[in-house]
Amino acid sequence: MWERSVWLNNSSSATLRLMVKFNKVTKTYGEVTALRDVSFEVKDGEFVFLMGPSGAGKTTILKLILKEIFPDTGEINVGGVDVLKIQEKDLPPFRQKIGCVFQDFKLLNERTVEENIEIALAVLDVPEPKWKERVEKVLKLVGLLERRGLFPSQLSGGEIQRVSLARALVVNPNLILADEPTGNLDWEKADEIMEVLEKINAEGKTVIVATHNKEIVNKMKKRIIKLSGGKIIKE
Amino acid sequence: MKYQTKSAITSIKRFPYQSLAAIFLLTVTFLVVTILAVVSYSSGKVIAYFETRPQVIAFLKDGTTTETISALQHKLQNDLRIKEVKYVSKEEALSIYKDATIDNPLLGELVNPSIFPASLEFSLNDLSKAQGIIEEVKSEAIVDSVGFTASLGGEKSLGDVVERLRKITLYLKLGGGFFALLLTGTSFLVLVITLGMRIASRRGEVEILNLIGAKKSFIKKPIIIESIIYVVSGVTLGWLMILIAVLYIAPSAINYFGEIPVLPRSPLMFFSIFGIILLSEAVMGILLATIGSNLALSRASRKK
DSSP: OOOTHHHHTTOTTSOOOEEEEEEEEEEEETTEEEEEEEEEEEETTOEEEEEOSTTSSHHHHHHHHTTSSOOSEEEEEETTEEGGGOOGGGHHHHHHTEEEEOTTOOOOTTSOHHHHHHHHHHHTTOOGGGHHHHHHHHHHHHTOGGGTTSOGGGSOHHHHHHHHHHHHHTTOOSEEEEESTTTTOOHHHHHHHHHHHHHHHHTTOEEEEEEOOHHHHHHHTOEEEEEETTEEEEO | OHHHHHHHHHHHHHSHHHHHHHHHHHHHHHHHHHHHHHHHHHHHHHHHHHHHSOOEEEEEOTTOOHHHHHHHHHHHHTOTTEEEEEEEOHHHHHHHHHHHTTTOHHHHHHSOGGGSOOEEEEEESOGGGHHHHHHHHHTSTTEEEEEEOOOOSSOOSHHHHHHHHHHHHHHHHHHHHHHHHHHHHHHHHHHHHHHHHHHHHTHHHHHHHHHTTOOHHHHHHHHHHHHHHHHHHHHHHHHHHHHHHHHHHHHHHHHHHTTSOSSOSSHHHHHHHHHHHHHHHHHHHHHHHHHHHHHHHHHHHHHO
């Protein structure tokens, strides 16, 4: 397992070790090939955009990193760990080190904003007295401190997206995966989300963002991996 | 653990109608289980009462010496098929007769003590062996005749009595066992279906927890705690209703059945028995809740 100290150093100048490595990865869903011989590397502390139209394979890459799905062929290494060799029992601690912002948010509708974020801390077995401080810190970061007691159904799309981001950040992950974090948001809100991610990256965390939003990508001027039809077409 | 308990309680609060339905179903189930437990206890006591009463009386010949009586008594006591051998002298027999005819003292005064034979009374461990034992005792030199007291009315021979008692016992055991099995199965199904419904509404939560790295035990605990809350509520309510009902009917039942101990007469014993029933149901319920929630969870994950 990778060392937590990488993040705890809180330094963007940490040695650029390999964080994610895909080696000739292919993934098919029935007769549809989602990824074809995809190889790329993301260094520790990098900010990378996976860019491409719908069906390009961006979400598949994120799911493979999280070991939500298995590749047909190829190798995937995350933080020095061969993902394919992770045993079922070791999967929870592996996932605990990755912060995810899901395309469909994956928030619990019957829980408040605060409770949705606390769940991530409970999963990590963080002592309850420390929750308040950490939850407040991330809520401030995403600008939702005033909305902590509301339910997701009482929030706007952008706010829901930011709750999802706050939940991903509260566990101090080494790696952040964000799947279309600006999807369906207006320019201003999308910009706010990207600002938060940039701030997090500046603290030394690795950020991988899957998006089809060209404007955002062009504005951010970060490394881009362009995908189309399950292949990397430009890096 | 604190979080899991809070999560279970939150889930109950946010789905009050589903939770109430689950508690109501389990209350009905455990109400019937408690009735069955009380009926089992009472029928067991009734059978034991009849079984431990002296069933065989060996009337002894006049002039039998104390030594020979003691020898036979000792022989019977050592027989594993026989229990509780008691010697009744002529005087004791007269006293029993007088007690029985206390309402009509003239009947008691008319008889001479010498007409009552001394006897050895004993019970049997297994009524099916009664015929053989009676034949053996009859063949003893000091035994004049042998009587069999057990009768539920209408039987012409010892075989009938034995057969009838055996049938009643068997039916009670079979019926009770079948009913208990049926109820346990039903309550288990009720629990699995109810929990399945609850888990189905939490499937999204299970998926999210999986993705953010929750261990299986972390995901399971709130669901198990929730089901334990339902079961404990159901057990307590069902048990309490029957306790109140039995407390209400106890004086009439004790009065009606007389010396047959259908219910314990001592309050301590009464509440101890109900305590044991509650404890057993709680253990059974928690076991059912744990197995049921695991089963419902694995079904839910398979469906995913």
